[in-house]
Amino acid sequence: MTDDQFFIKNELRITCADAVELVTEYLEETLSPADLDDFQTHLSLCEGCQVFLDQVNATITLMSRSRQVDVPLLPGNMDALLAVLDERAAQKPDEASSS
Amino acid sequence: MFRTLVEDLNPGLTRLARTYVTAAIADEVVQETWMSVLRSIDTFEGRSSLKTWIYRIMLNKVRSVAGREGKIVPFTSVGPHAAGDNASVDIERLVHPDLGRGYWPDAPPRWDSMPAESLEAQETADRVDRAISSLPAAQREVVTLRDIEGWSSEEVCNALGISTVNQRVLLHRGRVAVRQALEDYLS
Ligand SMILES: [Zn+2]
Numbered sequence: 001m002t003d004d005q006f007f008i009k010n011e012l013r014i015t016c017a018d019a020v021e022l023v024t025e026y027l028e029e030t031l032s033p034a035d036l037d038d039f040q041t042h043l044s045l046c047e048g049c050q051v052f053l054d055q056v057n058a059t060i061t062l063m064s065r066s067r068q069v070d071v072p073l074l075p076g077n078m079d080a081l082l083a084v085l086d087e088r089a090a091q092k093p094d095e096a097s098s099s
Numbered sequence: 100m101f102r103t104l105v106e107d108l109n110p111g112l113t114r115l116a117r118t119y120v121t122a123a124i125a126d127e128v129v130q131e132t133w134m135s136v137l138r139s140i141d142t143f144e145g146r147s148s149l150k151t152w153i154y155r156i157m158l159n160k161v162r163s164v165a166g167r168e169g170k171i172v173p174f175t176s177v178g179p180h181a182a183g184d185n186a187s188v189d190i191e192r193l194v195h196p197d198l199g200r201g202y203w204p205d206a207p208p209r210w211d212s213m214p215a216e217s218l219e220a221q222e223t224a225d226r227v228d229r230a231i232s233s234l235p236a237a238q239r240e241v242v243t244l245r246d247i248e249g250w251s252s253e254e255v256c257n258a259l260g261i262s263t264v265n266q267r268v269l270l271h272r273g274r275v276a277v278r279q280a281l282e283d284y285l286s
Contacts, residue, residue, distance in 0.1 A: 048203025
């Protein structure tokens with residue numbers, strides 16, 4: 001390793017391979033202070049990892065939008081469920097009123 | 100009150116169930132879930148929230164149905180364990196001409212700054228859905244509940260019965276796999 005390479009790696013603190021593994025912990029705010037410092041220092045100097053973090057955030061946004069809306073609000077057996085509920089209430093009138 | 104509970108939870112339960120089995124089977128599983136909820140409500144001990152308790156009932160049912168159809172990956176599996184497969188970025192991509200292994204040679208292609216028409220296109224949403232569906236079950240459950248349904252990590256740990264560390268690992272694996280699928284599709 002040349003002096004230059006040694007200097008750059010030293011400045012970057014951690015490898016990109018390690019930094020990308022820390023992205024979710026960074027977003028969850030669960031990194032230890034020392035790891036957070038390494039991660040943020042690396043990020044401030046590394047475009048590749050900045051882009052990667054932006055893209056994980058973009059992925060999260062796209063996933064939140066992908067929420068399917070064409071799902072039933074009520075289950076198909078809602079009437080049967082309500083009937084069971086009524087039955088239970090009829091069987092245990094005392095319990096229902098006392099509790 | 101029961102109706103409000105059903106309206107609150109039925110869509111999310113159905114979305115999660117549909118990541119395991121066909122829509123028709125998923126809808127049946129969710130119907131059975133509600134029936135079980137009514138029949139066993141007396142055994143609910145309030146140690147978890149009612150929501151996570153109901154999700155656990157649904158997950159038990161849908162996992163066993165999916166298992167019978169041979170569509171399930173063991174829940175304990177965190178994902179593929181082959182060397183390199185577990186990395187957030189293919190290690191072969193992280194080779195810098197001067198710095199060597201472990202460093203980006205160039206930043207990844209910036210698909211995330213594409214115009215909104217591409218990012219918000221229906222095909223992109225379909226691609227995201229497909230990427231989520233093809234995740235190992237454990238990752239899919241965590242990603243669906245956290246990033247689609249918007250649950251907290253604590254709620255997800257309760258519903259799935261997993262540790263916070265495991266939850267975070269599964270979430271990370273799932274997110275980076277979907278990121279890669281988007282890069283492959285959009286770049
Ligand atoms: Zn980096």
